[in-house]
């Protein structure tokens with residue numbers, strides 16, 4: 001029971017998602033979906049803004065690489081199909097509860113410190129805030145520990161920016177797949 | 186509740202231990218059913234992506250407690266094939282001294298037999314499934330047959346670190362790995378693309394797709410995916426198991442599979458959970474648990490890492506998820522050190538950019554532009570070593586049933602785990618040695634995460650032993666209070682040594698399979 005390597009190497013090494021755009025299903029990369037402003041299924045607009053701002057602070061480029069679309073999609077599938085790092089870090093299903101709690105805590109703590117939600121902070125304020133939350137739980141933060149969320153949100157950002165065929169190319173390292181990630185996530 | 190036809194043996198869990206027994210028993214003419222909670226994976230599901238690899242991981246809830254909660258889901262898989270379909274295939278043997286820790290140091294537990302009993306089974310398994318290495322250079326390895334294949338290739342990132350070991354007078358040798366360095370029994374040689382963590386679909390690495398799954402199917406075993414075992418049922422006297430109640434996770438229908446022999450191969454966490462959830466009037470504390478030891482003495486290996494950064498391209502993206510070289514100069518347990526325990530250095534595992542063991546996570550404090558800079562340098566220049574370290578068994582580290590229940594009304598496992606002083610001192614020792622080794626290389630920057638220790642393989646919880654008073658099973662994995670209930674896997678280990686568990690698990694299961702086939706009449710009588 002093995003797969004023939006040559007047949008597996010056929011096909012473009014894309015990572016496409018099935019998105020519903022204007023009532024029809026389209027296959028889009030996360031980056032294309034972000035550019036087309038595909039709406040989310042699980043996260044609210046406020047949660048999306050917080051996650052994108054956090055992702056962009058953790059790893060510039062994560063917003064355009066589609067971090068919010070990626071996380072949102074994974075939160076909408078069965079727990080057994082979820083590909084988020086949170087699954088491996090023993091976050092119990094439904095993982096959406098975890099993201100909701102953490103993104104809410106992020107905004108509450110940012111508001112406690114600066115009077116506005118995280119997405120509205122200046123880039124410097126965001127950097128300082130993230131540097132603090134990775135080390136200890138900031139004032140006004142209630143929910144899962146902030147260093148744990150820092151680790152997982154950072155992993156999401158790294159996944160969408162560097163965990164793809166495109167990301168490997170950017171680093172100049174060969175992808176060399178056996179089974180290319182061509183099917184829907 | 187539907188009652189399918191009674192069979193000779195029902196096995197819970199389609200990992201390597203369950204499937205090996207299914208293969209051996211069906212080959213001997215027994216009718217075997219394997220109940221597997223997860224989906225029927227196939228090689229095409231082993232998608233080369235660290236993101237996709239997570240689909241192969243356990244995802245059910247556990248309640249993790251203690252000072253050092255077990256890193257459960259990283260180490261556990263689900264679905265037909267088990268965790269081993271994306272194992273890294275580091276396959277060192279236990280050492281002779283690992284079998285009698287209690288007798289030698291008054292700590293932990295003893296195995297019910299010595300290394301010599303397991304030695305022929307290690308030899309047999311390595312020839313059956315294929316292991317690469319060099320027993321002459323692996324000077325610490327206990328006696329046994331030469332490996333059937335030469336060592337795997339060594340890339341510059343491992344060579345650069347080996348120079349550090351050598352400068353300190355420490356020995357390194359090719360790592361024993363269950364990966365083909367050359368074509369083996371019709372399976373191809375490894376191409377060193379380092380996708381092992383996402384699963385090796387070409388069969389260059391030992392997983393159940395190329396070992397016991399096809400064998401079990403060939404001999405007529407039935408594998409039932411989406412079958413979540415809930416309870417083991419016993420006869421009215423409570424001295425024999427006679428079936429397993431399970432639920433089909435697609436239809437939610439409950440069924441009972443009756444059998445003459447029941448085997449629990451559901452991994453370290455779920456086998457005790459099943460036994461505890463199977464309490465009845467004859468076994469009020471859970472099956473075969475009069476001594477209260479089911480779920481106790483769980484262990485994890487701990488991990489310490491050290492990193493170095495080179496300006497040159499050390500080809501750290503080439504190789505396997507397993508080590509290319511090892512050093513066991515620190516293995517010998519000694520009361521002269523301030524801890525009891527062994528450790529093994531793993532050298533030259535290849536790196537991918539993302540995921541838990543990926544490059545980004547080797548510098549967790551970095552973010553923003555600094556993380557981009559680091560990724561660019563480290564994706565070609567990072568070298569790493571990691572120590573696999575022993576933790577001694579402790580009865581307080583345990584699995585019990587939680588008050589929380591899953592969707593089928595079964596209590597989830599509450600897994601309580603804390604490292605003791607020995608484990609923490611061993612971590613500090615290895616971390617400091619790792620830094621010295623890295624400083625002895627030509628790396629431009631060197632660092633080692635301060636801790637707490639990483640937690641690796643999950644073992645114990647149903648320890649085997651000589652006496653029914655202080656163990657859960659005998660040396661073949663038979664539960665002391667039920668003549669026809671067997672347990673397999675690393676949950677049986679009384680102590681864990683400082684080597685990865687799966688070669689030993691294969692040897693142990695092969696020995697049990699042989700015992701069951703030879704003594705079938707008396708066991709099921």
Ligand SMILES: Cc1cc2nc3c(=O)[nH]c(=O)nc-3n(C[C@H](O)[C@H](O)[C@H](O)COP(=O)(O)OP(=O)(O)OC[C@H]3O[C@@H](n4cnc5c(N)ncnc54)[C@H](O)[C@@H]3O)c2cc1C
Pocket residue numbers: 197198199200201202203220221222223259260261262263264265266267268269270271272273274275276382412413414415450451452453455459507673674675685686687688690
């Ligand atoms: C990422 C990773 C890397 C690894 N690397 C190495 C390595 O380098 N070296 C090494 O020695 N080992 C390694 N291992 C460990 C190795 O995979 C395991 O030791 C081995 O798979 C254990 O075999 P098993 O048969 O005991 O259990 P498993 O392979 O875990 O199989 C148990 C099966 O039981 C099923 N199950 C559980 N509960 C139920 C239930 N209630 N009903 C029905 N089915 C159930 C599970 O879904 C699973 O499929 C690694 C594991 C992982 C995940």
Ligand code: SF4
Pocket residue numbers: 364374375376377378379380381382384385386387388389390504505506
């Ligand atoms: S590196 Fe070798 S063993 Fe690992 S996935 Fe690739 S071919 Fe298979």
